[in-house]
Amino acid sequence: GAVVSQHPSRVICKSGTSVKIECRSLDFQATTMFWYRQFPKQSLMLMATSNEGSKATYEQGVEKDKFLINHASLTLSTLTVTSAHPEDSSFYICSARDTVSYEQYFGPGTRLTVT
Amino acid sequence: LAKTTQPISMDSYEEQEVNITCSHNNIATNDYITWYQQFPSQGPRFIIQGYKTKVTNEVASLFIPADRKSSTLSLPRVSLSDTAVYYCLVGSYSGAGSYQLTFGKGTKLSVIP
Numbered sequence: 001g002a003v004v005s006q007h008p009s010r011v012i013c014k015s016g017t018s019v020k021i022e023c024r025s026l027d028f029q030a031t032t033m034f035w036y037r038q039f040p041k042q043s044l045m046l047m048a049t050s051n052e053g054s055k056a057t058y059e060q061g062v063e064k065d066k067f068l069i070n071h072a073s074l075t076l077s078t079l080t081v082t083s084a085h086p087e088d089s090s091f092y093i094c095s096a097r098d099t100v101s102y103e104q105y106f107g108p109g110t111r112l113t114v115t
Numbered sequence: 116l117a118k119t120t121q122p123i124s125m126d127s128y129e130e131q132e133v134n135i136t137c138s139h140n141n142i143a144t145n146d147y148i149t150w151y152q153q154f155p156s157q158g159p160r161f162i163i164q165g166y167k168t169k170v171t172n173e174v175a176s177l178f179i180p181a182d183r184k185s186s187t188l189s190l191p192r193v194s195l196s197d198t199a200v201y202y203c204l205v206g207s208y209s210g211a212g213s214y215q216l217t218f219g220k221g222t223k224l225s226v227i228p
Contacts, residue, residue: 004158006158034216036218043202043218043219043220043221044159044202044218045218046216046217046218091156093158093159095158095159095216103161104161104216105161106151106158106159106160106161107158108157108158109156109157109158111156
């Protein structure tokens with residue numbers, strides 16, 4: 001089956017630093033990838049839609065200058081949390097939509113803790 | 116995007132059949148219905164997808180009435196490892212970049228020994 005990986009799985013950083021999270025589709029190409037955020041005991045919230053070779057589309061209330069998204073290839077999208085603060089601590093999940101089948105597969109998530 | 120409504124939680128004993136119903140009154144003609152399972156600190160896992168009538172795979176069945184305003188996920192003979200949050204989503208394939216999955220609150224299923 002299709003696999004989406006995320007790296008790192010866990011990261012702890014100090015307030016004010018930046019953190020990059022990678023999302024890769026391992027055995028399929030993904031023109032579109034999505035980034036979600038999930039706080040404890042809450043549902044997933046879509047942050048942005050990432051399209052290969054173009055600018056990401058951000059959901060209302062998500063700061064595009066704080067959450068930088070790059071989708072430079074058909075198998076890789078990155079989310080950079082800039083100047084992270086403790087309130088950015090969350091579980092970040094990406095998903096990738098198979099260009100051929102349109103099925104959407106989720107990554108295992110990245111736990112970000114900002115101290 | 117159609118909004119979905121599910122029960123917040125459900126309890127079931129092991130080896131019972133569990134049916135989780137989702138309401139999506141505003142579903143559009145092109146929308147599919149998809150169910151995902153999520154364990155704590157993991158990404159959602161695809162369970163089943165359908166458009167109308169009944170779909171069955173190796174882990175679940177999905178029942179969709181003719182008006183498509185609701186759907187029911189059926190899990191046969193659940194085990195303790197089926198304890199998870201189950202999400203019902205609707206969305207349509209409409210070209211590159213324009214298909215989104217909006218998660219509702221989900222149903223927390225607790226399987227009791």
